[in-house]
Amino acid sequence: MKFPIKLNRLYWGKVLTHIFPSSVDPRVLCSGKIDAVSFTSAVSVLKFGTTLKTTNKKRFTQTIQELANLKFQGLPVVLDVGASDGSASIDVIRNIEFNKYYLTDLNIEIFYNISGGATYFYDEKGVNILMVSDKWVVYFDADGAIFPFNKILNLIKRRIPKLVGGNKKIVLINPELQALVSSKVAICKYNMFEAWNHEKVDLIVAGNILNQCYFSDFEILNVLKNLISALKENGRIVIVDNRPHEKSSIFKFVKGVVKLEKRINGGTDIESLVLNNDTWE
Ligand SMILES: C[S@@+](CC[C@H](N)C(=O)[O-])C[C@H]1O[C@@H](n2cnc3c(N)ncnc32)[C@H](O)[C@@H]1O
Structure with missing residues (x-):
């Protein structure tokens, strides 16, 4: 992913999020109380391996x-x-x-863990796929990432907490x-x-x-x-x-x-x- 670090649209103003790569905040999924449209837009942010979960109604x-x-x-x-x-x-x-x-x-499911002000999302094998803070949405997908994102990603990766028992599950x-x-x-x-x-x-x-x-x-x-x-x-x-x-x-x-x-x-x-x-x- 060329720009694995994106602005969290909930925090940054419309001007900046139009200019720079930005993302919906998928942490709404963790609340449990979420309408169908917000659910889809949050799920669409997730990326597992090479594939995004992007979807929508009235698509075809x-x-x-x-x-x-x-x-x-x-x-x-x-x-x-x-x-x-x-x-x-x-x-x-x-x-x-x-x-x-x-x-x-x-x-079909994802796990999450909140630590040090950030929410970490993991796939079912415990691989961290996303970190979300109030300001940033970070994909742990260094493939094709341009400088300095590749370097920053490596630094963040060293601090990812491991998926441990008791993490919360979300059915997607x-x-x-x-x-x-x-x-x-x-x-x-x-x-x-x-x-x-x-x-x-x-x-x-x-x-x-x-x-x-x-x-x-x-x-x-x-x-x-x-x-x-x-x-x-x-x-x-x-x-x-x-x-x-x-x-x-x-x-x-x-x-x-x-x-x-x-x-x-x-x-x-x-x-x-x-x-x-x-x-x-
Ligand atoms: C871009 S979405 C398409 C969603 C929907 N079909 C649509 O057209 O809106 C691609 C989906 O394929 C799933 N996927 C990726 N690899 C897969 C695999 N090996 N077997 C089944 N599904 C897979 C992803 O989890 C993701 O939800």
């Missing part, structure tokens, strides 16, 4: 319209991969009919989505680099996750292999990019071959990766 409305028009043999089973806090997924859930909706993400699922959980909507942790070991699905939604800024082509192909193996015959996978505008492609899996069914606003950037593989079986 045209794609959802196309999905609502697709014909399936019965009501589809849906797998939503890398759904973040589920805000974008709420629109899918509300606009398409389904038999079962698996809303999944690799990073939007309260609005949590209210929709039922026998038809399940939330589960799923790493797309591994095989999907639940039932086969009719539709996979991969929104803003199969991104060449996050992963190499080799990694994306590995993920595609796992996802396509999770599809039933005639199943669909939709890949959406919002960078910055909505573009997506809907693919259909027929007799071991993936075919393009619909392209929206020019299609996903990785269309050729999906189509250049002759057989996915």
Whole structure:
């Protein structure tokens, strides 16, 4: 990350936060009492490894319209991969009919610890990913950091308190989505680099996750292999990019071959990766 140290927008005035890299204060997540919109904007600040949890409602409305028009043999089973806090997924859930909706993400919870006036956020393995104070939001992501951020980061890193038992946990699922959980909507942790070991699905939604800024082509192909193996015959996978505008492609899996069914606003950037593989079986 080029600028791993950002101004905390709660403290600094609008002029400075427009000029310099700045961030929403994600500590609102720790309060427990938070509305759905503030929850999403706080979760969107978090970064795990190479991927941000950025999401939003009404992110891919045209794609959802196309999905609502697709014909399936019965009501589809849906797998939503890398759904973040589920805000974008709420629109899918509300606009398409389904038999079962698996809303999944690799990073579903985070831990925090308050020490010396700063709040430290850790992933489930205890790796510190973020430090937030009244003035600063600091990412512990030195990859590509420019001088002097790289040096300052090294100094701060030496003082990070370790994650110890008793730290508080935050579930990174939007309260609005949590209210929709039922026998038809399940939330589960799923790493797309591994095989999907639940039932086969009719539709996979991969929104803003199969991104060449996050992963190499080799990694994306590995993920595609796992996802396509999770599809039933005639199943669909939709890949959406919002960078910055909505573009997506809907693919259909027929007799071991993936075919393009619909392209929206020019299609996903990785269309050729999906189509250049002759057989996915
Ligand atoms: C940019 S967000 C996309 C959120 C949502 N799909 C949307 O379009 O608004 C990417 C999400 O992918 C998740 N993610 C990263 N690596 C993953 C992996 N290996 N398996 C599953 N999810 C992953 C991140 O935790 C993050 O929540």
